[in-house]
Amino acid sequence: MTGVTVLPSHSRRLNALGRRGAFRLHASVLVGLLAASSAPTPLYALYQAAWHFSAMTLTVVFSAYALALLVALLTAGTLSDHLGRRPVLAGALLAEAAAMAAFATPNGVPALIAARILQGLATGVATSAAGAALLDFEDPERPGRATVANGIGPVAGMAAGVLAATALVQYAPAPTRT
Structure with missing residues (x-):
């Protein structure tokens, strides 16, 4: 070797964004994805009234997300350890955009279920990668922040998503489009 130190790409990105900025970015991804996951909830009553489907069908729509999320968490939880946080998060965010x-x-219940499945898969993959990234970028002088962010972020995101969506359903024109 000629004495040149080669930084891994993770270190170069960290220098450009900074540990604190990277931590905040990944925390916002976690909050945003969970906000998106709860946002459709207030719309289900509108869809149920328009499409005349049963309470059992509504339960299937809700459970499709939960099952897809669980499958993603169980099968792809360590994917970002092998492929890297950035590509896994980028793919999950694209899948989330497609779901939205x-x-x-x-145009009907099957499309709603398909969107929920896609959203569950995207959220499961992304929450694993974002949660791991929070641990990666935690400030060593302030340990425990990643644990707090991983605990509070999803709940705060879900609350914000359902509250914002409820306000849009209540007050915005064409709530299923807004």
């Missing part, structure tokens, strides 16, 4: 687009234009 599908929610904007559903």
